[in-house]
Amino acid sequence: MDTKKIKIKADHLSKKFSLLPSKDSKNKAKSLVDMNHKNEKDFWALRNISFEICDGECVGVIGLNGAGKSTLSNIISGQIAQTTGQVEINGDVSIIAANAGMQNNLSGRENIRLKALMMGMTNKEIKEKMDEIIEFSELGPFIDQPVKTYSSGMKAKLGFSIMVHQDPDIMIVDEALSVGDKTFVDKSRKKMLEFREQGKTILLVSHDMRTIKEWSDRVIWLNYGEVKAYGSPEEVIPQYTKFANWFKKLPKKDQKKYKTEQRQVQLDYSLEKLKAEITKAEPNMSRRDLIEVADGLKKQKDNHRLSIVSKLILAFCTVMFIWLSLVAVSNATFAQSVEHPRSFLKQRLLKAKPMKPMAGRDNSKGEKTPPPEEDKPVGRKKVRNDKKKASQKSKKSKKSSSSERSSSKNVVYTVETGDSLGSIADSYGISVESIEEANPGVDFSVINPGQRIKIPAAQNAQSATESETTQQTDGVSQ
Known part of the structure; x- marks a missing residue:
């Protein structure tokens, strides 16, 4: 073992999942931003797993359903991240699992292209291998039919065919050597033998003890997240077979009790227990190494939560x-x-943009609206100029000017930034109440820049008259 290159190495590997009380999207969102600690329960699918797999070896992974076999496979293949520990992978990894990643609405041919692209193959490589994959799958004319119409055996054939037509250094085979009929199984085994002869490293996950014994150099027995045994098939398989027979003979009530107890152990597990296990397993570990292990465990973070x-x-x-x-x-x-x-x-906020009346538009009575000359918006400068012109005209004919001002039309003022209703009233020499009366239905609790306000005509005329009188008085005094 020392003379071979290590392809897979796992040190103190653990994986924790957060269990939510329901599938409520609100709880999922809180969990994503790390704000749902009260409702979450930690479930340790894998606990303190360490092993090494060398170049050219085939290692079997066995255990009851829920033992953590698929979780281990997904971590090694890079599909999910571990919670604690380190995983060293030296080479390209491909996972062969029946039905993995199949899209039911796509045809078999489209699934081949999709999965090949996901595995990093180029369009040229896919085109070169397409016919070979289809021939190996034995699907024939069904390859262009939607996958949702396939039987489970047809799906498994397609998935296996796609995976074996890669050239990875490390292959993870998850229950893929027993799919399909006997002819396809024999062909699959022959293909896997070719890989093994080429020196590929294989991690074989299966419930079939005959396949494990036939293929494996060593065997890992997982039981509810922990390694029960790791060694040669001659050592591990008899132990597992004895345990499996004992479990099957138990009454259903006792089987359920055993499962519940084991699940509770996984729920009660913690980082403190993991540290204690490491210290107990390696009592001669130096204080420095122990501190490094503890610091490494603290730095780990669940990959399903968002970073800062x-x-x-x-x-x-x-x-x-x-x-x-x-x-x-x-x-x-x-x-x-x-x-x-x-x-x-x-x-x-929440104020509608003012709408300008358009000349020539038909009103509700069918009549055309004349151009709103009297409602042209004016600013303070224009108002002052108008006052000045009105004052000059009044010098020529006070009586004529007074009659024109009395019959003048309303002036529309456009509110500018910093204006208040009081400042506008002062600039025209009128009262705030007169402006409010001239604009019924308008809420003057808040005025906004761009808002248009009508200035009373009579008051406007009075303001102009007062301004004229003041100017005449000033002229006489001079």
Whole structure:
């Protein structure tokens, strides 16, 4: 064993899953961001597993259903990550499992392409091997039919055919040597013998003890997440067979009791117990090595939870989605909302954008609306210029000017940033109450930039008259 290259090495390997009380999406979301500790229960599918597999070896993995065989296979193949311990893989890994990754709505040919792409094969390689895979699967004309119409044996043939037409260094065979009819089983075994003659490393997972004994150089016996025995087939298989026969002879009530007890052990397991097991198994371990092992266990993190960076990105995306939704229902642009967020939230949120009347549009009575000349928005500068012009005209004819102002139309003022109702009233020399009366139905508790307000005509005229009088008085005094 020392002269061979180690292909797979596992040290203190453990895998913990978080069990939720229900399949509620709310609980899953909390678990994803690590906020569901009260409702979660830790289930240790694998506990403190260590082994080595050398180049060219075939190692069998046996155990009852739920022993952790598939979990171990998925960790070695890289499909899931371990919770503690280290896994060293020297070479490319391919897992051969019946029905693994099959898409029922796709045809057999499409599944070949999909699975081959997932395993890293190029389009050229897939095209070169397509006919060979189809011929090996023995599906014939059914290859272009949806996989959901296949029998379990046909699915297994297709899955095995796809997997064996790769060239990996390490092969994980999960119950794939006993699929299909006898002819296909014999062909599968022959193909696997070719791989073994080529010096491939094989991890064989099976319930068939004859296959394990025939193929395996060594055997790992897993029992509810822990290694019960690891050695040659002549040593391990008799032990497992004796245990399996004992378990089968138990009444169903006792079988259920045994399973419940073992499951409870997996639920009660913890990192502290793992450290204790490591210390007990290696009593001569130096203090330095023990500290390194303990630190290594602390650093491990479940791969199904989000990292801090992922949480920050998720929080940012959530805030941006909410903010854009608020902008969409307001009368502001995104740039305005970012530039003045406080004003946006307090004044412009949930305010509809003002609609400008369009000349020539038919109204409800079928009449065309004339251009709204009297409602042209004006600012403070334009208002002051209008006052000045009105004052100059009043010097020529006070009586004529007074009559024109009394019959003038309303002025519409467009609210600017920083305006208040009081400041607008002061600029026109009118009262706030008169503006409110001229704009019935308008809520003046908050005014927003861009909002249009009608200024009473009579009051506007009075303001202009007072301004004229003031100017004349100033002229006389000068």
